Amino acid sequence: MKWDTLENEPCPVARGLSVLGDRWTMMVVRDCFLGIRRFDQMQQRLGITRHVLADRLRKLETAGVLRRDPYQDRPVRYEYRLTEQGKALYPILVTLIDWAEENVPPKTVTAMTILSQETGRPIDPILVDSNTGNPITHRNVTVRKTG
Amino acid sequence: MKWDTLENEPCPVARGLSVLGDRWTMMVVRDCFLGIRRFDQMQQRLGITRHVLADRLRKLETAGVLRRDPYQDRPVRYEYRLTEQGKALYPILVTLIDWAEENVPPKTVTAMTILSQETGRPIDPILVDSNTGNPITHRNVTVRKTG
Numbered sequence: 001m002k003w004d005t006l007e008n009e010p011c012p013v014a015r016g017l018s019v020l021g022d023r024w025t026m027m028v029v030r031d032c033f034l035g036i037r038r039f040d041q042m043q044q045r046l047g048i049t050r051h052v053l054a055d056r057l058r059k060l061e062t063a064g065v066l067r068r069d070p071y072q073d074r075p076v077r078y079e080y081r082l083t084e085q086g087k088a089l090y091p092i093l094v095t096l097i098d099w100a101e102e103n104v105p106p107k108t109v110t111a112m113t114i115l116s117q118e119t120g121r122p123i124d125p126i127l128v129d130s131n132t133g134n135p136i137t138h139r140n141v142t143v144r145k146t147g
Numbered sequence: 148m149k150w151d152t153l154e155n156e157p158c159p160v161a162r163g164l165s166v167l168g169d170r171w172t173m174m175v176v177r178d179c180f181l182g183i184r185r186f187d188q189m190q191q192r193l194g195i196t197r198h199v200l201a202d203r204l205r206k207l208e209t210a211g212v213l214r215r216d217p218y219q220d221r222p223v224r225y226e227y228r229l230t231e232q233g234k235a236l237y238p239i240l241v242t243l244i245d246w247a248e249e250n251v252p253p254k255t256v257t258a259m260t261i262l263s264q265e266t267g268r269p270i271d272p273i274l275v276d277s278n279t280g281n282p283i284t285h286r287n288v289t290v291r292k293t294g
Contacts, residue, residue: 015253085249125274
């Protein structure tokens, strides 16, 4: 397998990572969910080079995760917004946060808590099978190879 | 931010990615969930260099995601197995697969389908708040900054 052609792999993990698996990409997605839309803001927050940020934004746009809207003429400047495909990444971000809070303890206080608007309390995310409502774990599923 | 010190960031996304965000790392985790335990098997399946694979395995072991068990003496050889921390990555893998199946269409047939042992049908994973049983989306939560 080559990283640059992962999107051609039959495995969905490989195809997902062809879009999301580069360093910084999910940090860019995080910022988009936090309402950060402009290149300079992102660059300042992430402290990465303009070159790397431009590369990640371009790939996310090509993959249909972000769209670019002009917000200024002369010179033209763009805002980046999540498409529906991009918004569909939210469960990945939430499961990543949940895992990190449990397994990569912060050196100081954690930066964010996600609260349910319904209960006002921190969410407790679990993955369930919508067909049954029961939790999905690696112990109660079977992987069928189809490729 | 520097990639090598992401684990010190207060943001849980950054901390999670300090463990999982390098190229190939989640592919290694995928193989572990598929029961692949030995270095040579992984290397053959992934087609990456021994150097990169050894680096990713060492980082995952240091982070407590994998443990290394000897299965042979002279020379000593090791198997890699998911710890409880590693098994807790399953929801991230499932949400990644689900997103990729919807949004990164395969060029050929997809390689795997995850079936519920309870229903025998493909799972339909959704993320819910265990406090209410209701789905979690970016529209029904609030992020509270605590750092």
